[in-house]
Amino acid sequence: xxxxxxxxxxxxxxxxxxxxxxxxxxxxxxxxxxxxxxxxxxxxxxxxxxxxxxxxxxxxxxxxxxxxxxxxxxxxxxxxxxxxxxxxxxxxxxxxxxxxxxxxxxxxxxxxxxxxxxxxxxxxxxxxxxxxxxxxxxxxxxxxxxxxxxxxxxxxxxxxxxxxxxxxxxxxxxxxxxxxxxxxxxxxxxxxxxxxxxxxxxxxxxxxxxxxxxxxxxxxxxxxxxxxxxxxxxx
Ligand SMILES: [Zn+2]
Numbered sequence: 001x002x003x004x005x006x007x008x009x010x011x012x013x014x015x016x017x018x019x020x021x022x023x024x025x026x027x028x029x030x031x032x033x034x035x036x037x038x039x040x041x042x043x044x045x046x047x048x049x050x051x052x053x054x055x056x057x058x059x060x061x062x063x064x065x066x067x068x069x070x071x072x073x074x075x076x077x078x079x080x081x082x083x084x085x086x087x088x089x090x091x092x093x094x095x096x097x098x099x100x101x102x103x104x105x106x107x108x109x110x111x112x113x114x115x116x117x118x119x120x121x122x123x124x125x126x127x128x129x130x131x132x133x134x135x136x137x138x139x140x141x142x143x144x145x146x147x148x149x150x151x152x153x154x155x156x157x158x159x160x161x162x163x164x165x166x167x168x169x170x171x172x173x174x175x176x177x178x179x180x181x182x183x184x185x186x187x188x189x190x191x192x193x194x195x196x197x198x199x200x201x202x203x204x205x206x207x208x209x210x211x212x213x214x215x216x217x218x219x220x221x222x223x224x225x226x227x228x229x230x231x232x233x234x235x
Pocket of ligand 1: 152153154155156157186187188189190191
């Protein structure tokens with residue numbers, strides 16, 4: 001498949017304004033993505049072959065840092081490593097508009113820009129949101145954490161990065177899915193204590209232990225219903 005002719009101005013704007021901030025790219029990851037893009041899509045090729053060592057040397061990075069950046073870009077869906085061999089990596093690049101974690105954003109500036117020239121399928125968002133596996137990439141997991149705004153979904157305590165995790169409201173053993181309707185950001189303690197119990201029972205336990213006030217319990221039970229109904233959107 002040959003990529004269509006690129007609008008370089010649009011591509012660069014998308015890269016700087018949407019892709020890099022939304023995927024939370026580090027300076028090194030930005031440099032690697034930008035370099036690989038220059039040698040692929042910008043010159044009309046979808047795929048490119050490169051050696052991590054040469055990439056590292058060109059960008060003034062350590063080999064470990066360059067390898068790490070390629071791996072993370074792959075995980076985020078910004079590129080796909082198709083082959084690793086002695087002669088190097090073979091990768092297929094993704095345009096910002098083709099990166100799933102970004103495309104799913106409902107109100108994203110990318111969609112607005114896409115309408116102006118690159119043909120982003122904005123209407124695909126709602127249905128793909130329903131089928132998205134939110135454990136799949138770092139960006140999607142972050143979207144769930146962002147939705148709870150740094151508080152545990154169950155006990156409402158603040159959850160700094162070290163103590164927060166994602167919990168399946170309906171446990172996987174009971175066929176709970178990795179959907180935004182079934183994943184919440186919570187503290188490790190709640191995640192452990194809840195175990196395979198139904199979430200509503202667990203909330204009532206927190207109330208009995210004095211960890212939630214009656215009003216908070218009501219609000220959490222309501223949030224649980226809204227979550228299942230798909231009203232608490234992630235992304
Ligand atoms: Zn908690």
